[in-house]
Amino acid sequence: MRGFRGMLLGLMVSVGAVAGAKAQTVEIEYWQYVFDARVKAMNELIKRFEAANPTIKVKQTTFPYADYQTKIAAAMPAGQGPDVVQLFYGWLDNFVGAKFIQPLPRDAFPPAAIEKDFYPIVSAMKRDGEYYALPTAVRSLALFYNKKLFQEAGLDPNTPPKTVDELLDMAKKTTKRDGAGNMLSAGITLDFPGQDYHWWRETLLRQNGGAPYSDDNKTVTYNSEAGAKSLNWYADLQRVHKVGQVGFMDEGQAAFRAGRAAMTIDGSFRLGAFGGIKAFEWGVAELPASADGKKANFASYWVNAITTKPTGEKLEAAKKFLAFVTTPEAMQLWLETVGELPARKEAAETEKNLNHPVYGPFLKALGYSHATVFVDEMAQRQVSLDMINRVLLQNQDAKAALAEAAKAEQPILDRFYKK
Amino acid sequence: MNASSSRVDAQSGARLSSGLSMRQKQVLWAWSFLAVPVLFYAVVRFYPTLEAFWIATTNWNLLTKPSFIGLANFKRLMADPVFWQVFRNTALYLLLGTPISLLLAFTIAYHLDRVRFLHGFIRALYFLPFLTTAAAMAWVWRWFYQPVPIGLFNNLLAGLGIAQQPFLRSTTQSLPAVLAPAIWAGLGFQVVIFMAGLRAIPTTYYEAARIDGVSNGTILRRITLPLLKPTIVFLVVFSSIGFLRIFDQVYNMTSQTSSDPGGPLNATKPLVLMIYQTAFSSFDMGYAAAQTVVLFLVLLAVSLLQLRLLRDR
Numbered sequence: 045m046r047g048f049r050g051m052l053l054g055l056m057v058s059v060g061a062v063a064g065a066k067a068q069t070v071e072i073e074y075w076q077y078v079f080d081a082r083v084k085a086m087n088e089l090i091k092r093f094e095a096a097n098p099t100i101k102v103k104q105t106t107f108p109y110a111d112y113q114t115k116i117a118a119a120m121p122a123g124q125g126p127d128v129v130q131l132f133y134g135w136l137d138n139f140v141g142a143k144f145i146q147p148l149p150r151d152a153f154p155p156a157a158i159e160k161d162f163y164p165i166v167s168a169m170k171r172d173g174e175y176y177a178l179p180t181a182v183r184s185l186a187l188f189y190n191k192k193l194f195q196e197a198g199l200d201p202n203t204p205p206k207t208v209d210e211l212l213d214m215a216k217k218t219t220k221r222d223g224a225g226n227m228l229s230a231g232i233t234l235d236f237p238g239q240d241y242h243w244w245r246e247t248l249l250r251q252n253g254g255a256p257y258s259d260d261n262k263t264v265t266y267n268s269e270a271g272a273k274s275l276n277w278y279a280d281l282q283r284v285h286k287v288g289q290v291g292f293m294d295e296g297q298a299a300f301r302a303g304r305a306a307m308t309i310d311g312s313f314r315l316g317a318f319g320g321i322k323a324f325e326w327g328v329a330e331l332p333a334s335a336d337g338k339k340a341n342f343a344s345y346w347v348n349a350i351t352t353k354p355t356g357e358k359l360e361a362a363k364k365f366l367a368f369v370t371t372p373e374a375m376q377l378w379l380e381t382v383g384e385l386p387a388r389k390e391a392a393e394t395e396k397n398l399n400h401p402v403y404g405p406f407l408k409a410l411g412y413s414h415a416t417v418f419v420d421e422m423a424q425r426q427v428s429l430d431m432i433n434r435v436l437l438q439n440q441d442a443k444a445a446l447a448e449a450a451k452a453e454q455p456i457l458d459r460f461y462k463k
Numbered sequence: 464m465n466a467s468s469s470r471v472d473a474q475s476g477a478r479l480s481s482g483l484s485m486r487q488k489q490v491l492w493a494w495s496f497l498a499v500p501v502l503f504y505a506v507v508r509f510y511p512t513l514e515a516f517w518i519a520t521t522n523w524n525l526l527t528k529p530s531f532i533g534l535a536n537f538k539r540l541m542a543d544p545v546f547w548q549v550f551r552n553t554a555l556y557l558l559l560g561t562p563i564s565l566l567l568a569f570t571i572a573y574h575l576d577r578v579r580f581l582h583g584f585i586r587a588l589y590f591l592p593f594l595t596t597a598a599a600m601a602w603v604w605r606w607f608y609q610p611v612p613i614g615l616f617n618n619l620l621a622g623l624g625i626a627q628q629p630f631l632r633s634t635t636q637s638l639p640a641v642l643a644p645a646i647w648a649g650l651g652f653q654v655v656i657f658m659a660g661l662r663a664i665p666t667t668y669y670e671a672a673r674i675d676g677v678s679n680g681t682i683l684r685r686i687t688l689p690l691l692k693p694t695i696v697f698l699v700v701f702s703s704i705g706f707l708r709i710f711d712q713v714y715n716m717t718s719q720t721s722s723d724p725g726g727p728l729n730a731t732k733p734l735v736l737m738i739y740q741t742a743f744s745s746f747d748m749g750y751a752a753a754q755t756v757v758l759f760l761v762l763l764a765v766s767l768l769q770l771r772l773l774r775d776r
Contacts, residue, residue, distance in 0.1 A: 117525040142526035226611040422744035433727040
């Protein structure tokens with residue numbers, strides 16, 4: 045009996061010793077999905093953070109994108125999971141609803157400072173006056189154009205289109221067909237499932253005076269005159285002007301990369317892939333404005349948030365880490381490693397960045413970008429795809445297509461906000 | 464422990480085993496060997512199957528706790544136009560796929576059975592697609608269907624001066640276009656099974672028929688087909704289940720990094736793909752489980768019906 049008691053005492057002492065040692069270095073866990081450049085950038089940030097905070101260790105865990113949400117959902121209720129987590133901005137409501145993440149502590153992240161320093165699109169992270177997450181980097185859309193094809197068509201390779209009318213004109217000039225009328229090279233790629241559905245919803249629609257959703261995001265509002273006008277304009281690129289064709293070369297970005305499309309609209313995240321193009325020179329331009337000069341763009345981003353798991357010391361460590369990965373320094377590193385744009389105006393709008401031939405157009409767009417608040421990104425995307433398919437494949441009238449899409453999308457919003 | 468107590472143990476052990484009959488011992492042995500696979504199946508197959516029935520009655524997005532909502536998921540399913548479209552597609556895959564593939568496989572097997580020259584080589588060629596990964600094959604076919612200048616079929620058509628066909632970009636042509644490689648992929652397996660069935664028919668029947676001067680057509684109808692019935696039953700059930708749960712071909716031929724699996728306009732979407740999307744893209748687990756239950760019932764009904772119809776009278 046005495047032996048047992050002694051053993052227990054010994055055990056308690058050693059547990060105490062381990063706990064004591066732990067108090068000196070706090071380990072927190074960070075989760076994100078696997079994407080080489082992002083993992084590399086985060087490793088570098090962690091290295092710098094640990095050098096500045098020797099008592100904190102950060103462990104990075106990554107998962108394939110397809111499993112990412114499922115893993116978080118499985119780990120969090122079991123009390124495992126991360127202390128700081130990366131999530132897509134569109135998932136925020138689900139994460140808040142499930143009590144996975146906590147509001148950012150006001151002492152370390154005062155809302156007024158966030159609103160002053162970050163681009164206005166981060167307001168999508170605010171619920172009932174509290175911010176829940178902050179981005180390191182954001183992405184926007186721009187027009188990529190093939191300078192070689194521009195030159196071949198007799199256009200100035202350094203003057204990309206500034207308005208949608210110019211875009212159409214240049215697309216007409218750069219489209220190539222064989223004798224039977226089959227497309228050999230597109231003027232502009234039409235890839236609605238790619239980025240075009242964002243281009244239509246947040247750019248073309250707004251340029252025509254419409255808005256995709258009501259301000260509280262609970263009602264579909266694209267079923268309007270502006271909706272029909274913008275959808276017709278987009279569909280006419282294929283229907284009337286035949287400067288692009290859905291499915292040409294399988295995907296828009298594949299067509300552009302193969303040198304078989306003069307223009308394509310894509311995100312800053314495509315820079316890495318297009319960087320490998322050797323056969324021709326390409327340029328980047330801001331999305332064309334409407335004829336009356338109205339500009340609009342779509343921004344999306346991944347954010348970092350503190351989960352409900354850490355308390356006490358770990359919470360303090362998590363706060364420090366989150367603050368660190370949202371510093372201008374971290375953002376510049378992220379831009380250079382991943383190609384994603386800084387979320388702070390101060391970090392983004394340096395002379396060097398704004399005049400950068402590739403980053404510049406994306407950065408300029410951040411001031412007039414909207415981040416769509418999705419409740420079920422995949423289902424909502426499907427509604428848009430079906431809409432454009434009905435117009436292009438079944439010749440449905442744009443107004444009827446919009447009405448049908450609104451009828452399909454409204455229940456998705458209703459189901460979510462009813463909860 | 465001492466020697467005497469262990470002797471007692473041994474004696475009682477001996478009494479216990481001698482108390483069992485030979486048959487009981489065999490059963491005991493059989494079950495102790497079966498225990499591992501039975502347990503495995505119970506945990507990874509049967510338990511989740513039963514669990515799916517329960518999840519089907521809940522509203523669950525993985526993140527929050529499932530809440531019981533009765534039959535609401537099934538009601539939503541019945542009112543969902545996409546579900547009926549998908550149901551129709553699944554039926555089309557089955558009703559087109561099974562007869563066409565069996566007819567082709569039988570025709571090939573029937574004639575291949577008579578070919579002596581390079582027999583093994585030709586048979587291997589037919590079997591080859593069956594060995595290929597469905598995803599790889601689907602991607603090759605997907606490129607076959609592309610428009611000019613990269614699509615094989617459309618380049619051929621354009622070369623002959625015929626208008627391009629939209630294939631996968633059409634609501635009417637896409638389902639057959641997806642079905643074709645699925646049939647092609649399964650053909651080799653069916654041919655081999657049919658040939659085994661043909662070889663199993665005793666040659667004496669054919670000899671007797673020839674002596675009687677019976678025509679080839681009659682031999683086929685009166686001897687070959689009736690005696691092939693077990694083979695046909697097996698292949699019908701097997702390929703029906705295959706077409707009812709078609710997924711790889713559709714997913715790989717209609718989706719890309721950011722696209723429209725089962726499209727355009729759900730024209731190629733089978734039930735399994737709808738379940739996958741509901742569960743792992745929309746994270747609507749309850750609704751997905753309800754769809755799974757429906758698929759389970761359909762598979763069950765189709766299999767039972769076929770077994771009954773094709774059963775020996």
